[in-house]
Amino acid sequence: MREFSVINLPSYLDRELNKKCIDLLKFGNESELKQKHEGFSFVKTFSLEFLGKIALKKHLGLEFKNDVLNAEIHFDRSIVHNNRKYDLVFFDFDKIPKINPDCINDSIFIMRNNNQKFYICGKSDKNTIKDNLSIDALNFSIYNERYSGFIGFNQLEKVNES
Numbered sequence: 573m574r575e576f577s578v579i580n581l582p583s584y585l586d587r588e589l590n591k592k593c594i595d596l597l598k599f600g601n602e603s604e605l606k607q608k609h610e611g612f613s614f615v616k617t618f619s620l621e622f623l624g625k626i627a628l629k630k631h632l633g634l635e636f637k638n639d640v641l642n643a644e645i646h647f648d649r650s651i652v653h654n655n656r657k658y659d660l661v662f663f664d665f666d667k668i669p670k671i672n673p674d675c676i677n678d679s680i681f682i683m684r685n686n687n688q689k690f691y692i693c694g695k696s697d698k699n700t701i702k703d704n705l706s707i708d709a710l711n712f713s714i715y716n717e718r719y720s721g722f723i724g725f726n727q728l729e730k731v732n733e734s
Contacts, residue, residue: 576683576691577731579627586687588640589619596645621649624662624682627690631731651680653731658695661722668709668721676701680731681722694728703727 593615594605605611622643628651629636649660659679663669669681679701681693696704704724710716 573691575730576693577631579631579690579692581623581627581630581688581690583688585623585626585640586619589622589643589687590615592640592643593618596643618645619687620664620684621660621662622647623687624684624690625649625651625660628660628680628682628692628731631692653680653695668723670710670716670719671701671705671722672718673702673705673720674718681725681728692731693725695731696724696728700724700727 590602590605593611594600594602597605597611597614599605599608599611605615622639625647626636626639629639632651632653649662651658651660656678659677661669661671661679661681663681663683665683665685676698678695678697680695683691683693685691701722701724704722704727705720706723707720709721709723710719
């Protein structure tokens with residue numbers, strides 16, 4: 573992990589995103605949002621991905637000031653960097669990134685420690701990703717069906733600022 577770039581986000585982004593999730597899902601307030609399983613589950617995943625993309629944009633020196641205000645449920649989970657399009661692979665600190673072997677593209681891997689601290693693990697081309705997948709790396713469940721775990725962190729290239 574020492575090789576990964578650490579990005580710290582201000583805590584207000586997490587608070588603002590929670591408010592935005594209430595609006596997006598049409599709940600009355602934050603406690604109602606978190607009491608409902610679907611609301612809690614959505615916020616957990618959405619914050620990982622949305623704040624993870626903001627962390628990458630911050631790392632790259634790109635503007636993200638109005639991203640939370642303009643957030644939509646179906647946002648683009650990719651980015652163009654140095655004229656090359658990358659899918660963004662998000663995962664939590666205690667998990668292994670899940671990849672669908674049928675849908676592999678050049679990717680950037682982003683790990684969440686918490687909603688204020690993210691690690692930009694690196695980027696990889698699709699062939700390197702394919703060569704570093706392991707079905708055994710994931711615990712088998714219906715949720716992980718059709719997925720493999722990415723285990724090639726030592727093969728990732730740094731994502732440098734623009």
